Amino acid sequence: MTTDAELAGQLAVEAGKLLLDVRTEGANLEPKELGDRGDARSNALLLERLAAQRPGDAVLSEESADSSARLEADRVWIIDPLDGTREFSHPGRDDWAVHVALWQQGKGITDAAVAQPDRDTVYVTGDVALAPRTGAGRILVSASRPPEFAAGVAADLGGELVSMGSAGAKAMAVLRGEADAYLHAGGQWEWDSAAPAGVVQAAGLFASRVDGSPLEYNAPNPYLPDLVVCRPELADDILASIAKHSA
Numbered sequence: 001m002t003t004d005a006e007l008a009g010q011l012a013v014e015a016g017k018l019l020l021d022v023r024t025e026g027a028n029l030e031p032k033e034l035g036d037r038g039d040a041r042s043n044a045l046l047l048e049r050l051a052a053q054r055p056g057d058a059v060l061s062e063e064s065a066d067s068s069a070r071l072e073a074d075r076v077w078i079i080d081p082l083d084g085t086r087e088f089s090h091p092g093r094d095d096w097a098v099h100v101a102l103w104q105q106g107k108g109i110t111d112a113a114v115a116q117p118d119r120d121t122v123y124v125t126g127d128v129a130l131a132p133r134t135g136a137g138r139i140l141v142s143a144s145r146p147p148e149f150a151a152g153v154a155a156d157l158g159g160e161l162v163s164m165g166s167a168g169a170k171a172m173a174v175l176r177g178e179a180d181a182y183l184h185a186g187g188q189w190e191w192d193s194a195a196p197a198g199v200v201q202a203a204g205l206f207a208s209r210v211d212g213s214p215l216e217y218n219a220p221n222p223y224l225p226d227l228v229v230c231r232p233e234l235a236d237d238i239l240a241s242i243a244k245h246s247a
């Protein structure tokens, strides 16, 4: 039988291929329409595959109505069928991703995959490692909603802020060593960070809330507004700097 990690990887890749087709076929659509089509088609594929392959499991998806059934479930797939919808809608951008994560009662995120279809790459728990540090000093933030403390943290570290779309794309850039950290605050949902955090933690990177507390999933309200992902040796300095600039 396919393991949960293998399934997460397969589904993220399959949805990513579908999204590449959607973008090719929809080249003449308005960006909003293209993004909506990508969200919907990828979500439908992932829900269908999960229902077939793991019929007893619950699902929490950005693109589906939430159900309280997941709060009683032992296994919940937390999926973002298209993270970085804005960037996906603008051909030439590769900073978008597909997130597939499995949460299990008492264990947290156990298996996860982040696909970056435009890079022809998927990152899967159990088969990932932190790469050498080529992006020293680079701190990744949202292009549209960078945290207020981010400039102060960059100054403390002697680094620079770099904008990039998609939580998954930013977290995987840290995994690849192209940046030291990804900082986010002020709003996000469980599906934005579940798979990226699962993958980077499996590779030995640090991931937590911006106050240093653990990321917790499958909460009644899936709003999970902030996140730090960084190389492990920088975690103490970054958390201290965030606290200083958040005061």
Ligand SMILES: Nc1ncnc2c1ncn2[C@@H]1O[C@H](COP(=O)(O)O)[C@@H](OP(=O)(O)O)[C@H]1O
Residues within 6 Å of the ligand: 062, 080, 082, 083, 084, 085, 086, 141, 142, 143, 144, 145, 164, 165, 166, 167, 185, 186, 187, 188, 189, 192
């Ligand atoms: N303040 C906020 N409130 C809610 N969601 C936010 C947010 N800031 C970022 N996000 C979500 O986090 C993901 C990464 O954002 P960004 O690209 O700006 O870094 C995006 O997911 P989606 O593209 O799946 O909607 C975006 O919608």
Ligand SMILES: [Mg+2]
Residues within 6 Å of the ligand: 062, 080, 082, 083, 084, 167, 191, 192
């Ligand atoms: Mg998202």
